[in-house]
Amino acid sequence: MEAELKVFIREAGVFLFMAFFPFITSLLSYCAGMALTGGQVTPAQWFYQLVGFTVMMVAFAMSSSSAWYFRRGMMTGRLEYILASPVSPLVAVLSSALTNVIFNIVYFILIASIGLVLVYGIGHLVNVIGVILFLAITLMPVIGFNLLVGIATIIFREPEPVTNVINSIVSAASGFTYPIILLPSFLQALGQAMPYSYIVNGAREILAGSFQLAQLSPQIFLLGYLALGLVFFRLGEVAYVRKSGVHW
Amino acid sequence: MNAITCEDLRKFFRAKVKRSFFSREDSLIRALDGVSLGVERGVVFSLVGPNGAGKTTMVKILSTLLIPDGGRAEVGGYDVVKQANHVRRIIGLVLAPDKGFYTRLTGIENLVYYGRLYGLSKEEAVKKAEQLLELTGLGADGARLYEEYSLGMRAKLSIAKALINDPEIVFLDEPTIGLDPLSARRIRSLIKDLATQGMTVFMTSHNMWEVEALSNTVAVIKSGKIVAEGSPAELKERLRLSYRLEVEIIADKSPDINFPVTVGERGYPVVTMETDRPGEDLVKVIDEVRRLGYSVGGVRVLEPSLEEVLTRVLSR
Known part of the structure; x- marks a missing residue:
């Protein structure tokens, strides 16, 4: 985990791009909204968009991190060295995923804090503590989701086709920038089956100070994703060993 | 074990x-x-x-x-x-x-x-x-x-x-x-x-x-x-790869000697031969050169290389 964290820290360019993106896109949609409604858009609505775009970036990064971990591992030969060591590849990939969780929480908190201060004032910053705890819990199911994508990459070898499809579905159905009830019913169902709609709504409500603890129950149900991810990861390992003869 | x-x-x-x-x-x-x-x-x-x-x-x-x-x-x-x-x-x-x-x-x-x-x-x-x-x-x-x-x-x-x-x-x-x-x-x-x-x-x-x-x-x-x-030595021995002997003779022209002679890098005649017994043959050549009244300019004994072993084994 330490090595992965150092790599993240040294890739400041990526971080900066990731940090700029939600500000730019939310500002664009704010301006578009202002133009279309004749100035009826409030700063709180800009903040709604900012949180949405930020969680979207987190979702993209989290969904594809295992896929890229394996792909980079294959390309650089690191994966073979991990496989030849006494450590299970699952431990290695989980460490990488947990590092991603930490990185993404920091990323979210930085952006959300700026938005929060700008819109609600410095007094609301205390809500950030709640978001940290909330994300630490809700990003756990995403690790399972992440493992599913990772094992698909191991089997199909290329991460792009898998992650592109996953990210398209996630961004369309998770209600990052619009309420999920505006979607057709099948997309609503898809969105509710994935963890991100709960994350984005929960984060918004905690930051605005309107979150109730009872709302955490769906997140606990979503921990099933983690179990599912672990089971499918194991099944994927077995399938891969059979297919390729690689001693996983 | x-x-x-x-x-x-x-x-x-x-x-x-x-x-x-x-x-x-x-x-x-x-x-x-x-x-x-x-x-x-x-x-x-x-x-x-x-x-x-x-x-x-x-x-x-x-x-x-x-x-x-x-x-x-x-x-x-x-x-x-x-x-x-x-x-x-x-x-x-x-x-x-x-x-x-x-x-x-x-x-x-x-x-x-x-x-x-x-x-x-x-x-x-x-x-x-x-x-x-x-x-x-x-x-x-x-x-x-x-x-x-x-x-x-x-x-x-x-x-x-x-x-x-x-x-x-x-x-x-x-x-x-x-x-x-x-x-x-x-x-x-x-x-x-x-x-x-x-x-x-x-x-x-x-x-x-x-x-x-x-x-x-x-x-x-x-x-x-x-x-x-x-071992590298065993492989060479097993394949009976020959040593290469080169003895340079200080002479203006090729001497009348019972060994194959070529012209060396310095322009002097050089006795060049492949042999399984480099020690014995080297003594024979040097004795012959001296008997004819010439002096020896230099001697090289080239061992067969592992590359030759590989080439021989792979071409079988």
């Missing part, structure tokens, strides 16, 4: 061969076809052969990366399939000298990362990494990012990585490929030191001079089968 034992080891790969636009046919590639061998502890064992002969497959099976389709192999007394985790703890591995590291980490950070994979505490890993950086001549460059390393430095770091868990057996797959002569020499010296310390080194290489200089035992692999095995 041998450090490495293989019995009838087999590995096949399926490849798709395109027959037409719509159809493909499965083709079976026999990467290893019944390999049996034993490697004693504390020796340098080299596996040589042409590209695609099965060298890397062999290394990958012995280092637990690939599962054999038949036969069995033991490394350090442990079965490579059933006791893979035991094997992993006692081996070091270099698969490609310039791969396997985080580019955004420094040399020492990369070594610490691998040390942690082998269960070392942070302090132990840092201490061990520092020792290995010194050993491989990277002591001054440990704090530099891996992406700034030259190929030679990367190769040294790969060797250091392979030693991070104090292995009993080290597998080196072409450890000096692409290196400049100085870096290659440093790596060879390291390999020699490892064997001196009692470590078993299993290496593959295309550099026959290097193999000959380092190895106690050499096995030649061709199309997945071991076709020759022994």
Whole structure:
């Protein structure tokens, strides 16, 4: 985990791009909204968009991190060295995923804090503590989701086709920038089956100070994703060993 | 007990061969076809052969990366399939000298990362990494990012990585490929030191001079089968490869002598002959030259090289 964290820290360019993106896109949609409604858009609505775009970036990064971990591992030969060591590849990939969780929480908190201060004032910053705890819990199911994508990459070898499809579905159905009830019913169902709609709504409500603890129950149900991810990861390992003869 | 034992080891790969636009046919590639061998502890064992002969497959099976389709192999007394985790703890591995590291980490950070994979505490890993950086001549460059390393430095770091868990057996797959002569020499010296310390080194290489200089035992692999095995001297003897004798005669013209004569680099006549008994024949030639009243300008006895062994074995 330490090595992965150092790599993240040294890739400041990526971080900066990731940090700029939600500000730019939310500002664009704010301006578009202002133009279309004749100035009826409030700063709180800009903040709604900012949180949405930020969680979207987190979702993209989290969904594809295992896929890229394996792909980079294959390309650089690191994966073979991990496989030849006494450590299970699952431990290695989980460490990488947990590092991603930490990185993404920091990323979210930085952006959300700026938005929060700008819109609600410095007094609301205390809500950030709640978001940290909330994300630490809700990003756990995403690790399972992440493992599913990772094992698909191991089997199909290329991460792009898998992650592109996953990210398209996630961004369309998770209600990052619009309420999920505006979607057709099948997309609503898809969105509710994935963890991100709960994350984005929960984060918004905690930051605005309107979150109730009872709302955490769906997140606990979503921990099933983690179990599912672990089971499918194991099944994927077995399938891969059979297919390729690689001693996983 | 041998450090490495293989019995009838087999590995096949399926490849798709395109027959037409719509159809493909499965083709079976026999990467290893019944390999049996034993490697004693504390020796340098080299596996040589042409590209695609099965060298890397062999290394990958012995280092637990690939599962054999038949036969069995033991490394350090442990079965490579059933006791893979035991094997992993006692081996070091270099698969490609310039791969396997985080580019955004420094040399020492990369070594610490691998040390942690082998269960070392942070302090132990840092201490061990520092020792290995010194050993491989990277002591001054440990704090530099891996992406700034030259190929030679990367190769040294790969060797250091392979030693991070104090292995009993080290597998080196072409450890000096692409290196400049100085870096290659440093790596060879390291390999020699490892064997001196009692470590078993299993290496593959295309550099026959290097193999000959380092190895106690050499096995030649061709199309997945071991076709020759022994010490470099034994292999030469078994194939009855001849020595080449060259005796330069200080004379203006070719003397009337009972040996084949050519003109040497300095323009003097040179007796040049292939022989199985270089000592005896050298004395005979020198005696003859002196009997005729000439002096000897120089003598060269060229040993048959391992490259000749490989060429002879592979062309059979």
